[in-house]
Amino acid sequence: MSKAFTPTAAKPGVITANDLREGHNVWMCEDGWTADPAQATLFEDEAIAELALLKAIGQSDLVVGPYMVEARRGPNGPEPTHFREAFRQTGPSNYFHGIQASKQCEAANV
């Protein structure tokens, strides 16, 4: 996995990091950071993406280790293109923990 990925229209990307206080995975979205990867902003323009990444790096009071990673446009929002990011968006395969579990909680609250 390359942390130096730069998105283009052909190969868009999302910005992801970990929440500083709690550690869970987060994605940059329109109004900040979200734990729902489907809400992530999909960057297709190199210059806008670079500015956004600089902004993310500047938010070290909120997140740790932000990086840009490839994603594709899906029917419900950005989707991962690599299995590592797919695991980050769900959780471990041995227990129903991580984002897959928090999503279920949200669904139960609807």
Next chain:
Amino acid sequence: MFDARPVDTDYVRHRAAQFRAQVARRLDGSLTEEEFRPLRLMNGVYLQLHAYMLRIAIPYGTISPDQMRMLAHLAAHYDKGYGHWTTRQNIQFNWPKLVEIPDMLDHLASVGLHAIQTSGNTIRNTTTDAFAGAAKDEIADPRPYAELIRSWSTDHAEFQFLPRKFKIAISGGARDRALVSAHDIGLRIVERDGQRGFEVWVGGGLGRTPMLGKVIRDFLPEGDLLPYLESIIATYNLSGRRDNKYKARIKITVAERGLDVFKAEVEQEFEFRRADFRGIDQEALAGFRERFAPPSFRNAPVDGFEAERKANPAFRSWTDTNLHSHRIEGYASVIVTFKAPGATPGDASAEQMRLLADLAERYGHADIRISHDQNVVLPHVHKSDLPALYLALREVGLATANAGLTSDIIACPGMDYCTLATARSIPIAQEIAEHFRAEGLEEEIGKLNIRISGCINACGHHHLGHIGILGLDRAGVENYQITLGGDGYDIPAIGQRAGAGFPAEEVVPAIDRLLRAYLELREDAGEPFIDAYRRLGPAPFKAALYPETVDA
């Protein structure tokens, strides 16, 4: 019962308080992540794939029931109900929140536990034989020496910024069960002309450049242990490479400079350093020997044990595989495997931890060990207590009769948790264990070490597996290389790659072909896989793994 609190509680509390202040400064913006990162790593706090991870030191794998209960408390209140035994005989929690880690460290300090030097380029937890002080073939209990090394290396000012991490193992048995040859420094207790000493190995290690260590001293008198260790590490500290992280371990230093050159430098340093040790270390060692004095073993009949073995086939099977010979008549060491089919190797629930603490007090002289193969050992159990112990373990799914068998797999957390991983390890381990249990072949296959790592850093010791599995990322797909012929114990050997890797779904069929071929090839049921491999060489095993290549 020994005093299992090997650390100065005031110092550990002080360090916990320091870390609390560091976290506060990180959260209020006084520290950047770049400034904070080395501080959190010095306290065992990593950032992993889904969350922070806290690695807690369990010195030489020895833990008391109260300490185990505290780990259970942390698992239940700060994690998701479980912890993970590591191959350094430590425990990791996979889901702590940074804001709660200071509280966790305070709780740990209250029972003398901590996370100091479980990360960073420091001397890590000294590991040893899980049967230390109990094994029948033991020359001497290695734990007093391990504790001497721990107390000397903790916060050793000279060795806080080594070129790379540094791992020491010590073994006291006639058979090495501590993987001495796979460590930066390995120590084997030996006796010569009635004098106690050590055979000293240096420059072993796994990772991306696996190497077995070399003997740098075939007999080091007992009293010279610390000055000699200090001389090796001081020499490495100066001559080890800092220009390239991947060439920074002592194994590369020794390989590049040559053992003779390295040894000459160490011996020169030793002359100088030895003068600095004026006996305080030996006084401390005498104290540690008292701390690790054997428990009051009892002399009782074992009729109940034998009767239960005759009456209960499941119990008999468990005692056939999960007991280790004890030096005291009527006693056994019990291997509690955390490898039930379908379970995650090395994961322990809070409930299991609490039960083990209770059982250790009731039946095991309050002594508990974490073993490097991600199991727990109750080193001193009288055989008459085994039927009751077995029943209690069964209640929480800890009575699987599989120690040393196919499903007793070492697996690193892999890409289910680890940010360095290139593929998952846990599901592969689960699938192999379930498959061979379901096929009913495990007992027939007998002794077998399968070791799985999810990247070349080799935390799952795949090079030392009779069958090793290495998970890689091949063009965005998980792919698994198989190595054969590794051994960490009797005849140390680095496993050799068998051929092209397999996609995840083809790993179990490949291992199935391999082991069915072994069953055909072995001389008799008494010839384990590794012996058959050594006798026949890799060719017939490779043919089983890659039948299409043979056909073509």
